[in-house]
Amino acid sequence: MELLIFYPLAGICIVLALGVVINNSPVNSAMSLIGMMLGLAGIFILQQAHFIAILQIIIYAGAIMVLFMFVIMLLNLKGKGEDDSWISRDKDLLLTVLSSLLAVGVLYKIIIIINAGDFNSPALPPDSFGTVREVGTILFTKFILPFEMASILLLVAMIGAVVLAKSKVD
């Protein structure tokens, strides 16, 4: 039953991720990426990580992708020459093919390693696993220090973004 949900979701995610890489226009890439994020949220729900799935939709599909779309619209790259093309120059074709082959080789090796691993069928987690209550309790007790560090990180990133986008590059 779970497999029946998993395979379509995984297929959609992989196809849309390929779409991000292959699409010429950044807007189409961003749309594919939004679809991929939503598919991954479905996969997280399948793994009983409800809280993370909701965060995935809010943070990734909501905030981050809106930021991407905003920047794409702001820069308005129509007619800026080769910016939108798949690969910028023909002489890069060899490098492209080589790097893709390298990456596929790495994937093949990873799959061999995963297959060699001995993973028994997992113990069934309780129904309350992954709910906001469970994750929140752990987040605010065991992991309170990383949580506060994350808030500092976000504050620093916010200040950094304002400073970078504000200053004139002379």
Next chain:
Amino acid sequence: MEMVPLTHYLFLSATLFVIGVVGVLVRRNAIVVFMSIEIMLNAVNISLIAFDRYLNLHDGQIFSFMVMCVAAAEVSVGLAIIISLFRNKPTINLDEFNIMKS
């Protein structure tokens, strides 16, 4: 109810990660490169959450929460850098940014 084996999630994670790597290596559009980095971060999140359920812990979910925080910070700073680069030189083709190369 039959559960999905852990290896399936790991295969999905590895595949998405490699797609992201290919995107970073192949594309020269700065924004698409950023999106490929997002794909890689998401692929890692799948692994974390799969192991998290396999081991019946919540630590992996907390860690993927942290990954999301870092991704949000990275995107906000990175896009600000792209905007200030674009102000300097009106292109986002990464091959044309060689001002650091003397």
